[in-house]
Amino acid sequence: MVDMETQAILNPLFILLAGAIIVVIVEQVGRRLKLPKLTDATAVVFFALTLISLYQLYLISKGQTPPVLTYSLKGLGGPFGVSFVVDGLSLFMAFLFAGLGLLVSIYSIRYMEKDLNLDRYYSLLMTLVAGMIGVVFAGDLFNLFVFWETMSISSYSLVAFRKYRWEPIEASFKYLTMSTVGSLMVLYAISFLYGLTGTLNIYELARILGASPIRSQLLAAYFLVACVVAGFGVTGAMVPFHFWLPDAHPAAPSGISAMLSGVVIKAGVYGIARVLFTVFNPNSFDFGTVLMVFGVITLTVANLAALLQRDIKRLLAYSSIVNIGYILSGLGIGAYVITHYQPPLSLSVAGLAVMGALFHIFNHAIGKGLLFLCAGCFIHEAKTRDISMLEGIGKHMAITGASFSIGLLGLAGVPPLSGFWSKLFIILAGYSITWDPFMIVVTTLIVLNSIFAATYYVWLMQRIMFRESKVKAKEAPASMILPIVILALLCVVVGLMPGWIIEAAGKAGLSLISYVGG
């Protein structure tokens, strides 16, 4: 029965939200029974269940042609109400969110053991992942906004989790102020779209706006594009709106830094990509140029700022902004060629660029997740975040140090590792139209920036791994090593056998640009 199958869309969300409540009860039971690790184990089990339910969803959607599932809430259904739409891109992102969530919850068992109120920690972690999965599954803009706020509120609270210190409070208040204004800008744009068309269903909006190219209201439409880009760009840490990120990521516990940097900022990029590519057809709106320009500015500014950092987590936070720059440029190249060139050429180049950008989302999620978890291990042992104090610590912590180096080399784009491929695809797409000076200039800037970034990744690796060590440290506990080793192996395996993930990213990219059509 079709209804039962589409009902499966709600399973991952139900499991996580139920888990968020159950974990609080389990904490009480565990306290009575003197079983302190019961809370952590429950959280791990619920994340594993979420991954299983996502896999079932993937199997169901594979049987459909086209592989798109829709579910509308009863009573408010149809093209007007609340709906969920799951396509290749949604599943690609959802697997990433739930997978990193599982690894972070395993990591937190030992990393967070000195903290109190772990039930709240895991509860918020689950609502964070539930919010992100809801954002990628949402089929209408208001649903997307509600899950967006669920995600944002959870992440403000998680950044301020260690509220007995001044730094998290300050960082989180800054994050809250900027990010809330950003989401309200998105809601402002949504209210105009609803007033203009009378629907919020993304595909219905695309049909209405595509059927009557609102040439007369072009200025108004560009105002909405600006609101969407700026609003989602705050969470995505695009450069003029990035100020919260280098404060919030170091202030949060390391597992949460890995979540924030690995996937939460990707939800911002997803918002930009989904709303712009689907609702504002790039055939009629030239937002590709804007995204390319912002992407390159993001790259350059964050690269320069990263060089000045002495705090290891702050340096990694700036490197996250750099990688957002690559992803935005990749998406921008895709939209730009669709606007400026004719179908057979433009669609193949855009397919390559968007696939590269999505592949880079994957690579950066595993790579930066890995780096933040490793940095968490170093901080856990050495009790400092200062790079000059952490020099040579990799000699004492062989497995963590080696994984850290793999992560750095992978993000630097050293050939057999994963980061190389995605950067290669973005750059190839940028150079594929040789007679367009704008694209050539932008792509050259991307290449120069990625060489520049590689130098400080290698420099950081040299300091952590090869200098004389100043601190005494021993290898981190096994449950903290396990997620790190899994992520490091993923970096290598994806680098050596990129075929399967290229296929997945390609399908995800197609579900973005197939609405553009010929």
Next chain:
Amino acid sequence: MNPLNVYVFTSAALIVIGLYGIAVKRNMIKTVISIEIITAGVNLNFLALTVGTSFFTLAQYFVIVSIALGAAVASIALSMVIQAYRHYGSIDLRKLSRLRW
């Protein structure tokens, strides 16, 4: 003047006032109030653009959900104000400037 325009301009004005408040005011509570003013402006815009049309009912649902979300954000922000007051003995944002880029 078209009554629709009055509401749309009012909501735009509320948003500008809120942004001004966030940019200029140094009191944390005033920052939270400014966020709430922007929320009010956006919600008003949602209703103003749909009043008198067939999809006004659904817009009311949306706005009620949006008000609830705004309340959640405000409560988190105010709890942070309390924590900041415990750390600094003040809610002046200039005192909270130890973090820079």
